[in-house]
Amino acid sequence: MKRKEQLDQLREMEISELREQADALKESLFRLKFRKTLGVGETVADIRREKRTLARVYTLITEKEAAAKQA
Numbered sequence: 001m002k003r004k005e006q007l008d009q010l011r012e013m014e015i016s017e018l019r020e021q022a023d024a025l026k027e028s029l030f031r032l033k034f035r036k037t038l039g040v041g042e043t044v045a046d047i048r049r050e051k052r053t054l055a056r057v058y059t060l061i062t063e064k065e066a067a068a069k070q071a
Contacts, residue, residue: 006053010060015068018061025054 013021029050036043 007056010057013060015061015064018057018064022054022057022061025050025057029054 010018010021029047032043032047032050035041036047
């Protein structure tokens with residue numbers, strides 16, 4: 001999925017959905033790090049992608065919470 005499409009999809013989500021997405025990404029990141037430790041496959045790029053997506057989700061959560069406070 002392209003970054004722009006992914007960002008649009010994340011922006012459409014509610015805060016609760018974003019929190020669920022963050023939990024899923026954290027679990028996925030844990031599994032990827034575990035696989036890297038075991039030496040199963042090349043996962044460095046996957047880990048980097050998951051970390052960036054998780055950071056985007058956290059940023060959107062913060063933005064939506066700030067907007068809710070102002071409203």
